[in-house]
Amino acid sequence: MALATILLVDDEVPFVETMTKRLVKRELEVIPAYDGPAALARLEENPRIEVVILDVKMPGMDGIETLSEIKKRHPLVEVVMLTGHATVESAIEGMKKGAFDYLMKPCDIEVLVAKVTEAAARKRKQEEKIIEAQMREITSRRT
Amino acid sequence: MDTEKTLTPDIRHPEYARLRFRIALTVILVAILPMVLVSGIILFQFDRFANRMVYAHLGELVLKHRQNIDFFLKQRLSDISHLFRSFGVEPLRHREFLEQRLRVLQEEYSYVFVDLGLVDEQGRQVAYAGPYELQRADYSGAEWFKRAIRRQAFISDVFLGLRGHPHFIVAVKRTWEGRDWLLRATIDFVAFNSLVENLAIGKTGTAFILNREGEFQTRAPGGAPKLTKQQYLNLFKKGEDALRSAASTLNTSDLLLEGHGYADEYLDRYLPTGSMFTVEKISEGGTRFIIVAAFLKDNQWLLIFQQEMADAFAQLKQTQLMTALVALFAVPAVVALAFLVAGRVVRRIARLDFEKELMNRQVIETGKLATIGELAAGIAHEINNPVAIMVEEAGWMQDLMSEGVESEENRREFERSLRQIQTQGRRCKEITHKLLSFARKTDSRVQQVQINALVQEVLELLSQRTRFANIEVKTALEENLPLLEASLTEMQQVFMNILQNAVDAMEKSGGTITVTTRREGERLRVSVADTGPGIPATNMARLFDPFFTTKPVGKGTGLGLSICYGIVHKMGGTIEVESQVGKGTTFHVLLPLSTAKG
Numbered sequence: 107m108a109l110a111t112i113l114l115v116d117d118e119v120p121f122v123e124t125m126t127k128r129l130v131k132r133e134l135e136v137i138p139a140y141d142g143p144a145a146l147a148r149l150e151e152n153p154r155i156e157v158v159i160l161d162v163k164m165p166g167m168d169g170i171e172t173l174s175e176i177k178k179r180h181p182l183v184e185v186v187m188l189t190g191h192a193t194v195e196s197a198i199e200g201m202k203k204g205a206f207d208y209l210m211k212p213c214d215i216e217v218l219v220a221k222v223t224e225a226a227a228r229k230r231k232q233e234e235k236i237i238e239a240q241m242r243e244i245t246s247r248r249t
Numbered sequence: 250m251d252t253e254k255t256l257t258p259d260i261r262h263p264e265y266a267r268l269r270f271r272i273a274l275t276v277i278l279v280a281i282l283p284m285v286l287v288s289g290i291i292l293f294q295f296d297r298f299a300n301r302m303v304y305a306h307l308g309e310l311v312l313k314h315r316q317n318i319d320f321f322l323k324q325r326l327s328d329i330s331h332l333f334r335s336f337g338v339e340p341l342r343h344r345e346f347l348e349q350r351l352r353v354l355q356e357e358y359s360y361v362f363v364d365l366g367l368v369d370e371q372g373r374q375v376a377y378a379g380p381y382e383l384q385r386a387d388y389s390g391a392e393w394f395k396r397a398i399r400r401q402a403f404i405s406d407v408f409l410g411l412r413g414h415p416h417f418i419v420a421v422k423r424t425w426e427g428r429d430w431l432l433r434a435t436i437d438f439v440a441f442n443s444l445v446e447n448l449a450i451g452k453t454g455t456a457f458i459l460n461r462e463g464e465f466q467t468r469a470p471g472g473a474p475k476l477t478k479q480q481y482l483n484l485f486k487k488g489e490d491a492l493r494s495a496a497s498t499l500n501t502s503d504l505l506l507e508g509h510g511y512a513d514e515y516l517d518r519y520l521p522t523g524s525m526f527t528v529e530k531i532s533e534g535g536t537r538f539i540i541v542a543a544f545l546k547d548n549q550w551l552l553i554f555q556q557e558m559a560d561a562f563a564q565l566k567q568t569q570l571m572t573a574l575v576a577l578f579a580v581p582a583v584v585a586l587a588f589l590v591a592g593r594v595v596r597r598i599a600r601l602d603f604e605k606e607l608m609n610r611q612v613i614e615t616g617k618l619a620t621i622g623e624l625a626a627g628i629a630h631e632i633n634n635p636v637a638i639m640v641e642e643a644g645w646m647q648d649l650m651s652e653g654v655e656s657e658e659n660r661r662e663f664e665r666s667l668r669q670i671q672t673q674g675r676r677c678k679e680i681t682h683k684l685l686s687f688a689r690k691t692d693s694r695v696q697q698v699q700i701n702a703l704v705q706e707v708l709e710l711l712s713q714r715t716r717f718a719n720i721e722v723k724t725a726l727e728e729n730l731p732l733l734e735a736s737l738t739e740m741q742q743v744f745m746n747i748l749q750n751a752v753d754a755m756e757k758s759g760g761t762i763t764v765t766t767r768r769e770g771e772r773l774r775v776s777v778a779d780t781g782p783g784i785p786a787t788n789m790a791r792l793f794d795p796f797f798t799t800k801p802v803g804k805g806t807g808l809g810l811s812i813c814y815g816i817v818h819k820m821g822g823t824i825e826v827e828s829q830v831g832k833g834t835t836f837h838v839l840l841p842l843s844t845a846k847g
Binding site: 120163166168 | 630634638
């Protein structure tokens with residue numbers, strides 16, 4: 107069983123390919139996507155996806171837009187933004203829109219794995235809380 | 250050598266030489282024209298004024314002189330008339346008494362009277378007092394007697410008479426015991442002459458008296474007459490014309506003689522002859538004379554004053570000569586000064602032009618730095634991507650190393666990664682080269698520029714930005730365009746600025762940029778059309794003003810378009826802008842294909 111299932115979104119194909127190999131080697135399940143709309147499609151297909159690694163600067167639908175869309179449709183899925191130039195504005199905007207964290211490209215793979223694991227853990231915790239809440243509701247209804 | 254030349258203003262440039270000449274010419278015109286006009290007017294007016302003054306002065310002198318002579322003659326008539334009245338005819342018939350009266354008169358009038366004589370109506374001299382032996386002389390045949398016996402008073406012309414010596418006679422008539430008697434006196438010719446000649450002005454001004462026969466009644470002017478007899482005789486006719494025109498206006502100076510009674514006839518006919526007249530005559534020798542004349546003695550005599558023109562106007566001529574001399578020295582002085590001043594002004598202008606040129610170059614450089622700054626953000630990202638890939642590939646190779654490279658699969662993977670690093674490294678090199686080609690120092694040297702290649706190069710630099718801003722770039726580049734004579738770096742800057750503005754305008758909304766190149770006769774048209782928000786009319790007029798920008802602080806310098814304008818204008822081209830709010834903006838850059846100026 108993989109540590110976490112992630113969606114890797116970037117318009118640079120070689121980057122996605124190599125990164126995928128490296129993450130797989132670190133026992134992560136990686137689904138690649140090369141632009142915003144593809145990312146949203148993959149998310150629909152795979153409810154297992156826990157964390158999205160999202161490049162900010164992409165042609166067409168950019169990272170911030172994709173982030174908003176993901177958060178709208180899948181609020182529990184965590185997003186780690188990846189950018190070439192982390193400006194204060196885009197960082198603030200991303201965080202406001204609910205990104206888990208920000209990483210500068212190129213980044214150390216171990217840091218990325220740690221971040222992703224952390225994000226996945228939070229997602230699971232959130233899900234547990236929701237299940238707990240739902241359970242409590244059911245049990246209280248019985249009593 | 251070349252840099253040396255561009256560092257100092259080139260004052261010897263034909264443009265500056267022409268400018269200097271034009272300024273000098275203007276200064277000369279402005280300075281000399283009024284001078285010539287004013288001095289011309291003054292000279293002309295002065296000439297007229299001086300002329301009038303000279304004539305008026307001479308006229309007045311002649312009138313006064315005429316009056317003096319007139320008074321002299323009338324006084325002599327009055328003197329002998331007085332003898333007649335006081336003593337009657339009887340005592341005058343005695344020689345002793347007559348001699349006594351002559352002595353009294355001579356003592357009183359300093360020997361103006363030469364002799365006295367009483368003549369009866371048959372022309373016999375009854376009594377005589379004087380130096381000649383003229384007792385009992387018979388004048389019955391004498392011209393003067395025939396005329397005098399018919400008048401109350403008479404003054405003769407100068408004649409030789411019995412004594413063979415020029416003289417003239419004054420005579421008065423009186424009736425006693427039914428017979429007419431004439432008392433006559435001879436006037437000393439020398440005394441009369443000196444009275445007339447009293448009027449001498451300048452070097453050549455002389456006065457004399459002429460009778461109707463053209464005979465001199467005094468000594469000829471300057472020893473010999475200057476004009477022909479006919480010329481002098483013509484003066485009488487002129488005088489009579491003048492008389493007629495002046496007949497209605499009486500001269501008050503003549504009225505002084507009114508009411509004396511003793512010389513009625515003389516007086517009556519003399520009264521309206523008040524005017525004097527002025528003519529100019531040229532002698533046979535070619536000398537010009539001013540002649541001022543007035544009638545005397547029953548219009549029988551003409552008092553003539555004549556003076557050589559040159560003499561009369563000597564002072565005027567001298568003044569004119571002085572003025573001409575001053576002008577003659579002033580003109581070269583003004584011309585020299587004008588060229589000196591123009592030279593200074595042009596040197597100053599050349600210096601300013603040179604400074605402006607330097608400043609322009611600095612502004613272009615500054616504008617380019619700003620453009621590079623803007624580009625850098627895009628480029629950084631563009632470089633960051635291959636760098637990230639290389640880092641990942643290197644990381645992947647490390648991952649593989651920990652497993653060992655012995656297996657065939659890992660070795661192939663290793664090689665693939667190395668190739669990928671090489672590929673991405675080359676990509677980085679291309680990007681930096683593109684940026685460097687734009688960032689190198691502006692070289693304003695004119696070279697042959699392929700406009701299509703240049704446009705594509707610039708578009709490539711911006712490709713990253715357009716890709717991320719969802720901007721579609723279309724090109725319609727006419728093939729086989731002639732080469733443009735221009736500075737490559739300046740042209741890059743022009744199109745980089747215009748294209749960057751188009752991208753900036755559509756950064757948020759996306760859209761289409763269409764770049765068109767086309768030959769139009771002797772010009773090249775490069776059009777950059779965007780589908781952005783357009784430029785409001787209020788900003789249109791200030792579009793090319795330096796430091797005018799609508800971009801946020803820190804984003805735009807406001808120099809871009811002003812630099813474009815400067816560069817294109819310097820080449821002899823133009824930039825035109827069409828814009829519709831909500832539809833988009835099109836910049837047309839028109840560049841001359843040959844004979845680029847500057």
